[in-house]
Amino acid sequence: MQSNAASFSARDRLIATASELLATGGLRSVTARALAELTGQSASAVNYHFAGREGLLAATFEAAATQAAEYRGAWASSLAAAPPREAFSGWYAAVILQRVAAAPAFLVLREMRHDAARSSAHRGLARRELEASDAFWRQAVAAFQLPPGAAEACADFAEAILGIHGGAPDYPDQTAWLIETVHRHCARLGGARGPTRGWDGWRQLARARSGLAERAEARLAGGAGRIAAAAAEVLGREGLAGLTHRAVAAEVGLSLAAVSGAFPTRAGLVRAAFDHLIASIHTVRSGVVPDPGVRRPIAELAVEMAEALFDADGAAPPGLLALDELLTAAIREPDLRRDAEDLRASRGENSATLLLRMNHATDPVDGLDAHILSIVATGAMRSAYALEPSARRAWLAKRLTTSLAALFG
Structure with missing residues (x-):
């Protein structure tokens, strides 16, 4: 019988490995063979610790949701000083760029949402993650004194940007394009109407x-x-x-x-x-x-x-x-x-x-x-x-x- 510490460590390694596989290869890459090769554990370890593959996926998605919550919490702490409305664009760009750079956890959650489109297996967790994200953006919008409806636009923009700009932008023009898009988005949310900054170049x-x-x-x-x-x-x-x-x-x-x-x-x-x-x-x-x-x-x-x-x-x-x-x-x-x-x-x-x-x-x-x-x-x-x-x-x-x-x- 394994000790509790050893058992926890083995379980933790399986979750960490499943997270890497999900982020780099999607759901199809999370197989018993791949997990056994990467963790050095037997193919039956998933059944032992999680009662099967679905249990492992659920635990992995929960771990990613916890990381996302920690990420949001760190940014929420910066709102305590009641920042001026003019600072929103810079703050928002920093949030988006760090989110893109910290892609693995969000790519895991993205895989969860993909799965929720076709299956009910993890839809409950997807709903809780959606509610947590919306709550964070409502807090941010209120802190910067933006119109309440801006929260939904921010939440959905942040959700989609990973797939559109391809993870950490790997070309200088992609980063410039992302920043240009973020600044225009902020200008529109801030009430700018008519011609505004950004050239779509x-x-x-x-x-x-x-x-x-x-x-x-x-x-x-x-x-x-x-x-x-x-x-x-x-x-x-x-x-x-x-x-x-x-x-x-x-x-x-x-x-x-x-x-x-x-x-x-x-x-x-x-x-x-x-x-x-x-x-x-x-x-x-x-x-x-x-x-x-x-x-x-x-x-x-x-x-x-x-x-x-x-x-x-x-x-x-x-x-x-x-x-x-x-x-x-x-x-x-x-x-x-x-x-x-x-x-x-x-x-x-x-x-x-x-x-x-x-x-x-x-x-x-x-x-x-x-x-x-x-x-x-x-x-x-x-x-x-x-x-x-x-x-x-x-x-x-x-x-x-x-x-x-x-x-x-």
Whole structure:
């Protein structure tokens, strides 16, 4: 029989190792073999300490939530001095940059929210994490004397930014782009309407130099395009764990040999899904097409966005889930990071049209505003994963109404 100290140490090592695997490889990487190899424990250790893999995942998600709470607590302590409103932009940028740099715990929680989109296993913890995050941002917004609705916009922006800018930004322009976006976001929350600081230059530069859309279309000529579309569909529906040659073959209606011949490796399937989304970037968006020339209330458009992001059963469109999965993969796999740049830079194509049709006081709006709207909508969608499917649409519509009014109303 192991001593309590030894038992705790072994249990702790399993949680730490599972956290690393989740952050670097996602749910599919947390296997008995990988845990045994990395911890030096037997394959039965997970059953002994956690009564199975689900118990280990629950404990790992709880540990990540505790780390996130400590992170928020450290930043909340800086609010005790009642900082001036003008200091919000600098404080907020520091919070976001440190959150990005301290990515592992948040990537684990991101994996938990992904799982909550499709499974109820960890949805309760996802809901508690959402509530804790919202409480932190309400405290911050109150301390800086910002409008109450800014809390939701901050919470959802912070939730989405990891996937959009790819973990710790690994190129100088990515950091500059992130800071530029944060400053515009803060300006809008602070009440700036009309022309304001920020030129949308880094996003435009990323699009101009990537050339990925043209290369993606060339790689998808002929039957490869059908297979890539099927790979994206499977990825959105089943996640990275379900993206196999057999699943893609069944989806596209081809033989396993045909799919394996076109894309021999699993990494090739992931890249094919990337190519499909890059080539069709102008259609893989919120799905909202406002009436041309008609200005409409924010609340009406928020309802339409919620209906586009979740169907009547509370399921998200496979294309959007696939986009999210691929941006997460780009955080973990360096050779995909530049591929993801075009996906990041193209965010907001439909959002720009949406802003032009919105009744708001922010005239004129530009591509950077549209990028921010897309980020906030993505974060709100991920937050809604924590709810039961039947409640997602209504909750999201209310959430977006509040956030968009704080930013552009």
